[in-house]
Amino acid sequence: MSIHRRYVVTAIFVLMAGLLSAADKPNFSGQWKLNVDKSNFGPMPAPSSQTLKIEHTDPDVVTTTDQEGDQGKMSYTIKYKTDGSETANEVRGAQAKSVGKWEGEAIVVTTKLDFQGTEITLSNTMKLAPGGKNMNAVTKIQTPQGEFEQALVFDKVE
Numbered sequence: 001m002s003i004h005r006r007y008v009v010t011a012i013f014v015l016m017a018g019l020l021s022a023a024d025k026p027n028f029s030g031q032w033k034l035n036v037d038k039s040n041f042g043p044m045p046a047p048s049s050q051t052l053k054i055e056h057t058d059p060d061v062v063t064t065t066d067q068e069g070d071q072g073k074m075s076y077t078i079k080y081k082t083d084g085s086e087t088a089n090e091v092r093g094a095q096a097k098s099v100g101k102w103e104g105e106a107i108v109v110t111t112k113l114d115f116q117g118t119e120i121t122l123s124n125t126m127k128l129a130p131g132g133k134n135m136n137a138v139t140k141i142q143t144p145q146g147e148f149e150q151a152l153v154f155d156k157v158e
Contacts, residue, residue, distance in 0.1 A: 024105070025105065026128045027056050028054045028056045028061065028126060028128065029055055031052070032052040032054065032135055032156055035153045036049075039151065042141075044148075044150065047069035048069050050065065050068075059082040060079070061082060063077065063078045064076075065077075076090075077089075082100045082107055083101070084099060086099050089111075091111075092115075094113045095114065096111050106125050107125070107126045108126075109122075109124045110122070111124070119143075120141065120143050122140070125138045134153060134154065136151065137152045138151050139152070
């Protein structure tokens with residue numbers, strides 16, 4: 001076999017391996033409803049309701065959140081990519097910079113924002129449960145006052 005042919009065959013195998021690993025990644029698209037009873041909100045008050053609409057066409061992800069609770073109704077949209085590039089968003093009037101990436105079958109999004117002069121870092125890990133009917137989202141929140149974690153469970157709305 002000539003050297004040129006070996007390079008071509010090797011390139012095809014590498015390309016196929018990359019496509020197969022990309023095909024293994026789950027798609028988070030859909031409507032999701034927060035399961036308040038199965039979730040842990042840490043020191044934060046639980047919302048009375050929360051829904052997510054996720055549009056996932058890898059590497060692009062758009063998440064629209066609608067939430068009701070003690071602070072009233074909130075709605076916001078976050079856009080990010082799973083390729084490690086930075087995206088800019090606005091959350092409740094604060095400028096936010098997010099970096100998303102795959103870690104196995106989970107999407108990890110790290111967001112830094114300045115909320116009224118306070119720097120906050122959120123690291124959100126989203127993973128689908130087996131069967132894809134539930135999604136677990138663990139968020140580590142770092143503020144100058146300390147760290148805490150939330151573990152939220154979402155049920156897919158059919």
